[in-house]
Amino acid sequence: MTTKRWRIAVGSDEAGYEYKNAIVRDLQQDPRVEVVEDFGVSNGEVTPYAEVGLAVAEAVASDQVDRAVLVCGTGIGMAISANKVPGVRATTVHDGYSCERSVLSNNCQIIALGQRVVGLELARRLVTEWLGYEFDPSSPSSSKVGVITAYEQRNATGPTVCG
Ligand SMILES: O=C(CO)[C@H](O)COP(=O)(O)O
Secondary structure, eight states: OOOOOEEEEEOOOOOGHHHHHHHHHHHHHHTTTEEEOOOOOTTOOOHHHHHHHHHHHHHTTTSSOOOEEESSSSHHHHHHHHHTTTTTOOOEEEHHHHHHHHHTTTTTTTEEEEETTTTOOOHHHHHHHHTTTOOOOTTTTTHHHHHHHHHHHHHTSSSOOOO
């Protein structure tokens, strides 16, 4: 069990607004959390999920926060968007095992949830459990994540052209 106090960003589009607010409230009351940054959206605001996902992922990449939770209708668009930011590993999670492995196997800094896919209580529980996981850099999974990092670093000046 980790003793770290996390700096967490949370963001959603309008399809994830209710869950985002519930998760922000939970995190604000969690003693393992040092700070919660709410990246919106605000009530009634319509913003493409990618704008929020990219802004939150940049906050992770720049070390403004340690980790983040994103919510949209499915959690898919948010994860795709966040993964475009170099250094960020984000995934959609809707079950406890994937949530655990997203950290312990993949060293993901971001989980994405779908408000139209899972119930609110499961989403809240996943976030609570997620806070208890911390990647072990000395684990056998580390070199596998390193393949991803090395690929990013080799291609840091521009996208790979295939074919
Ligand atoms: O779930 C979403 C993106 O993955 C988003 O909340 C809704 O996107 P849309 O189906 O394109 O409106």
